[in-house]
Amino acid sequence: AAIGLQWLNPEDTTSRASVWLPPVLLAWVLVNAILGLYPGVCLGLVEEIRRLTLSLSTVALITLARLQPGGEWLGHRLAFVAVAYVICMFLAPVLRSTTRKMCGKFSWWGFPTFVCGNDTAALGVDQWLQENRRLGLRPLGVIADPSHLELDAQSTRLLGDWEQAEKLAEELKVYWAVAVESNETEQELDMPSAAELYLTNVPHVYVVSKLTGIPDHWNRHQMDEGLSGFLVEQHLLLPIPQIMKRSVDLVVATVASLFLIPLFAVLSVAIKITSPGPIFYGHERIGIRNTRFKAWKFRTMVPNADKALNEYLEKHPELRAEWERDHKLRNDPRVTPLGKWMRKWSIDELPQIWNVFCGEMSIVGPRPIVEAEIEKYGEHFETFCTVPPGITGLWQVCGRNDTTYEERVQLDLYYIHHWSPWMDFYLLARTFKTVLFTKGAY
Structure with a gap:
């Protein structure tokens, strides 16, 4: 032309x-x-x-x-x-x-790839990928329980078992994995969930499905005529999305700081006048890669708050279950009158902008948790640690304290598995509506 x-x-x-x-x-x-x-x-x-x-x-x-x-x-x-x-x-x-x-004829072509599965189907997929290098995947070998595979003594295709997968993925810089669903049940073979196992280390997991009756030619994740399934991805494990998210965090935090300086000054004076003690309160939280950091807030509680809580729970044992379930009390005796107002409008968390500047938090992300909450995440905790926690997020705009802890975990996991820049912008916009109507805040 x-x-x-x-x-x-x-x-x-x-x-x-x-x-x-x-x-x-x-x-x-x-x-x-x-x-x-x-x-x-x-x-x-x-x-x-x-x-x-x-x-x-x-x-x-x-x-x-x-x-x-x-x-x-x-x-x-x-x-x-x-x-x-x-x-x-x-x-x-x-x-x-x-x-x-x-x-595909060259050894350097393709992304290093694991094939994982607990029966001979995994070996078949591994062989098929070796013969079809044009697809852009370079199979390094199989991750499986050796007791379920028929391997010759001289076979070099078995890289390791499930416990070694995380270490191998990090050492070999693996960004792709092909998980082969077993012909038997996962419970019989003690096979971990492919998504949970790999999304903590590998951004792209292609799950070869054993389901039938699906029109493969219109399956958007059909790899080739001989192999179809679905693709599960976690984009925040990739460098470019990480840089993009970090850049947006710094821009939003900088602009917000310029507008919030007068409010910070007024609240600092009000806190000192209404309650003795420091203006800010730092509490240890769990961040990305299981690190520990202090999440900063405006102080909303009386001095010696932990002691006051223990005394209150001793007098009201019926509330201990609520505390142990949610780590929150709807009528917390430790909170000052000014603190209740700040919590209602979510103003107390604004100092976490400093955590964003330090790279410990993001503007949007999962809710930061404390040590005692790890067990509530169970097997999903490693997935939680793959992204930085956020000042706002999906849980914060979907009911907040009106949701159960199990729902909170599922909301965090949904955000991690489905992150996109558009989701962050959407959640940031919805945050203003949530704060305005004070839904689920106490």
């Missing part, structure tokens, strides 16, 4: 390829990246063609928008763009497939 447009009217500077081709190519690359065509692993042919169609259509519209309306050559220009569009629709998937086949 670029050559044709320039040939039609060489005197028109706007038709020169050097003028309009670079921004169009850049737009094409960006659209491809947004649509997940890079790196394009685990994409079935039908899904890949669908995304290429969307990408090329977007670029064609951008190209048409750059054409000057009117003129004797407009019809010819439109024809050249239409012909180029049709040619690219044919060439793009062919060239992508050819490139993958050629690169």
